[in-house]
Each structure stands twice: as C-alpha cells, then as structure tokens.
Amino acid sequence: MEEYNRPSSYLDDPPNSRLFLVTSKSITEDIIRERFCPFGEIQDIWVVKDKQTKESKGVSFVKFAKSSQACNAMEEMHGKCVAEGTKPIKVFIAQSRSSGSHRDVEDEELTRIFVMIPKTFTEDDLKETFKTYGDIEYAIIIKNKSTGESKGLGYVRYHKPSQAAKAIENCDKTFRAILAEPRTKNASVDNDYFSNQRSDHAGNEPGLSVYPFGAESSSYTAGEGWNSEMITRCLMVSSRMPVVQEQIYSLFDLIPGMEYCEMQRDQYGFSKGQAMIRYSNLGSAVYAREKLNGFEYPPGNRLSVTFIDDGEDRTSPVGKMAMQLVAAQMMSMVWNGPSGAQLMKTSAGYATPSMPQKPRVQTDVVLPSHKKLASSDSVVKERLFVIFNPTPLPVDILEDVFCRFGSLVEVYLVPGRNVGYIKSCSLIHLKRSLTRGRELTDASPRLVKRLSDMTH
DNA sequence: CGACGGGACGC
C-alpha cells in the first residue's frame, strides 16, 4: 500500500490532532493563531481559499502537536465568536485525510477508550486508574459471559474528548490505550422504535412495588445502548458541577412520568453530585436516559445518566420485548402531544418542590430558564431561521421556548409556510449539543427541524 | 451548509 514518510502535519499524526473550523470568510490565519495558540503547540494553520479570487472559503484546518490540545481547543472554542461582527465558529476534529469522509466527527467517537488490563482488575480498579485524566462516565470490563471472568480488556468512557486523549497520551503504555471504535450500530430497534412507531394507546405498566435501590450507588451497571443494558424505571444522574435538586427536577420532569427525584447527600448533608430519579414507567426512564445522558447541563457539564436497579427482574427475552414495546408506546405518546403525555403524569411526587408551571411546552430538549421578553423596539442583533415539520407550533409556545436562549424580541411565523424567524436583541446562545449531533436532528421532530444562524 | 495547500521523505 501507500507509505507516508512525511511531516506529521501532512497526515493526522498523532490521530485526531487536527481541527476543522468553519468560520466567517473574513477570519484570517492570524486571528485563528491568536485564538488557538493558548491550547498548545500549533504545527500548521491552513485557511482554505478560492484558487482564483483568493477569498477564504470559511474553512480552515489547525494542526496541533497533540490530540489532547486539539480536543481542548475544540471544546473551548466551538461556538465562540473570534472577531467582532462575525458568526460563531464551529470546531470539529478533522476527518483524517485518508478517510475520504466529510461527516462531522462526533464526541461519541472521541470519548471512549479501549484498554488492556490485568485480568485481576475490577471495574472499580479500572475507574480508579483512569480517573486521573478526567471524570469517567463509566468503566466496564469485557468478561466471559458464562464464567464471568475478565478477558483483560476494558472500556472507559469520559465526558470530554480531551480527557480521553489525555488518558491515551499519558497512561502507562502497558495499558495500550487507544480510542475505542464506536459500537457497531445495529440501527435496529433503537431508531425504529424511537422514530417510526406510532401506536395509539399506552399499555399499562405492571404495577411496580417499592424501589429498593441498592444500598449504594454501586449497584448499577453503566453502559451504552439501552437495548443491551439493564433497563429499569430508576435512573442515577451524576454531575461534576454542583447542581441543585430543582435543576435536576425540572430537567427530568420534561419527560412525563417522573414520580421521584432526590439528590443524594452524604451523612453531613452535602450533595454527592448525584440524584436518583424514578419514573412511573419504563418507557419514560428509557427515554430520559436516551435523551439526557451526556447532555451538557449547565453547558460544559456533561450529565451522566444510568439505570439503577429497581428490584425488578426483566432479564427474560419476553421481558425485554415487553420493555421495547412499552418504550415504543411511550415515544409515540410523547411525540403525539401533551394530551397523551399528561396521562402519564402522576401526582406521586414527593421531596419535589413545586415548580413554575410550563403547561403546554412538551419537549425533550433541555431548556434554560424562562426569561422575560425584550421590548419590541429593541435593536435585533441576531435572527434564527426555524423550519417546522410538519407544521408550525403556536407562537406562545415558541416564545416560551426561545426566550430562554437570549433576549427575545419577537417570534414571527411566515403565514401559510412552515417557517419562521426568532428575533433577539442579544446573541442567541445555542449550546453545542443543539448545533451538532442528534440532539437537534432527532430530538424534537415536531418542534424544530433545523436551525441556522442568519445575521442580517 | 462546510473538507484538503505548500513543500518535502531518507536505507
């Protein structure tokens, strides 16, 4: 095959050390250098320009010496405005030149490492060893299914790409840490159930008894892909940054069916950065886990959401199928509107402060707090273009949603069309998760199909 | 929407 003996900036050597930037065309190499040099050793900056006109195409590549530097720069600079009057930049790890793909490299592919470990290692050992490089979302060991013995291989999922990169760069070589290949997407049940199923009534959940959570938070198995993991009505939410119960409550209450929410506290009453959530049914819990695990709340703080044992045995194949059915029915209820969803609400909540009512907004997108509208004569700084599918939502709903992202001036729907404009007199800060990846594309089919910044 | 230049490897 081909051989490459070229400077490391030619290829992505080391892997994932090169950034792909999308910027306004006026952004120059000098501006990029100035804004990106704090993150590490820049080996190359290349602003792609039109061959004839020499005008920037609004695309640049920044090569760092290390992947962790590139990842950190990405995490810090994505969505930032680097020059007065220009649009926020997008920052991704560049696809390697040999791949030929131009698909965005997702955080999902950059946060999980694959390591070789002593057979004697427990998952706690694994966690302990690798937590020095960043907060671990979960650590699992591959085991022989029948004997349960370790195969000496493990996965560690971090919250941020820079943490995984640091682990790979700095951990002992004997671990042979590399980025894990994403698990083969057997796009099967997951997407099919969540996006296509439309059944019209919810099945009745078999009544659940009590909630004997494991004595400590250790009794849960963390993992990805709900179809292959323990599924329960109970979730454990972990946060690195301090969050208060009201925040967690309002977040998880966006999914109908929450009946219990409580922060975990130590014996002195200090928060352990974890909360337990219980839903009235499996579908809600599955959906909450699917949508909120890894969500940045507040921005920059990835929440970790895992199922914890609720004492039910659902290991039989029949039980699994039943769960999938329930989950599918839950999905359709959420997406078919509030009327169905309200049926799922229970009044069983306790230890839960009463929250301001948001009667009509039903979305799985996590929203910042409600803010007052700006006066209608304010100068419009930024506009969002919103495409609805299948039809626009009521203006009052849109106001309720979009006032949270900036200083909202006006929601305008183009009469007779499925599009509208959101005007704001402040910069509208859409989180990373809303401008890339599936949070936006499949989160809320009824609400926002696509957003793009348009400055006029 | 928003993706690949200039210059050079080294027994």
Next chain:
DNA sequence: CGACGGGACGC
C-alpha cells in the same frame, strides 16, 4: 519459566 504482544462490546 517469564517476556512479549496482543485488541472489541449479548442481537
């Protein structure tokens, strides 16, 4: 015997 090197997730 010990060092080396190897390496993948229940659908």
